[in-house]
Amino acid sequence: MGEIAREPATTGSTQRLAELAGDSPPTSIPEVVKRLAEIRDYAASTSLLGENDGIAAFSKLYHIITSRVGDMVESGEFSSSPFLVQLDIEFAERYFQALRRYAADIHTAPGVWRVLFDNRSDPKVPPVNFAVLGVNAHINFDLAHALVATWRHIGPDGDVAEREQFHDYRLVNEVFETEMDGLREELDSLFSLGPDGAPWDVGANWLADLVVTFTRDLAWDEAKRVWKAGASPEVCKASERRLDAMATFLSEGVLRLPLPF
Template identity: 30%
Template sequence: MAQLAQILTPVDTVVSRMRTLDATLPERDGVAVFNRVYLAVTEEVDRCLDAGAFPDPEAAITLDVRFAERYLAVAEEGWGPACWRPLLQFRRHPGVRPLQFALAGINAHIGHDLALAVVDSCRTLRCEPADLEDEFDRVGDLLVSMEERIREDLMPGPDVLQIADPLTHLLGSWSLERARDATWSAARALWALRGLPDLAEDFAHRLDAAVGFAGRMLLTPLPD
């Protein structure tokens, strides 16, 4: 039992850091909006670990922590790679709605950070991406269910959100399922290129830029 508590400490640490951000950031801040979503996901992962829902707890913890640390570095320092810059730039824009902030954060974190976290975890655990696929899928399933919930929580009511509403168009242009599939392919490609550091760096840079472009579109300010 003592050994299990020690293994869970890294997840407890990232949860604590997210709770600190939640307590200190203004409620309407774009990073704060995403942080609340991600905190709920990480707490759910922690509960699943406690319940023994992951066949390989060490792999799940490693992936979860490596993944979270990439976001926390951005949130705590206030700067980051291209994928996060739209959210950091528009985080206080009055014309951007909370749902846009949440999805832009998910876009940056899933589209870019998760691929790099898979590679980080493979290096730490000395394994192949295929060995982490079950954990990747389980975490992804939690994110999909959470995305559905935040859309319900943050979406304007049906009397406000009509088919021609600009937000409807923006939301229809991005899919977490597609982003997750693309991320798995990107992680495998980065791992395959690990012996060619120049190519791997160029691939990662282009992935970062492409995800950042999608984030900028998601954060298009909308009229009231």
């Protein structure tokens, strides 16, 4: 059999990526890992940018992180594994849902995900930037409401930092730290000097650092605020609108940053 024909990433492959995201939420971490691998591979095999395609680049990073979290669950490293498993599933479903919504009608997809999806085939955007765009969307927009969705299945166990859920939530940060250290190094080289050899302005460095630096604690705080307010559809939608506006602003800033080559 011949190779899959590569095409502009904004045309025929979009619907297939939505199909690979599944027509219903995943039910296990291995299923999440499988879907992410299929999305990563198909995006790379059909895009003109190959592995540098925006969806392929982010899905690769996300696949690595989720695989490591799954290994930690299997080895019993979490105190509240059912909570972590449900959170991982709800978190991934947010990404899969964004892919489905974008394929069905791009205007119904969250603005922050549209920044990545709309520009995924732009050869002027390095894959490290695509990874940052995806991380920004997933943490600054998706994570708080993935937590809320998780608590609908497994209620929160309290506000104290020593509680099992928050302890395990913070433990996942170690996985992020391992993978994001490499991303930070690439960003440091990317943002250290401008085209004229002069340092980038403070705003560019601040924006890059804000997107990559962990905001997981802020997501937890927002989820708790929404939960205490009743987590009604109206409360959730208002929160999502605000988070989407903030995260979209950050993504557009990263996308607009001039590159030193």
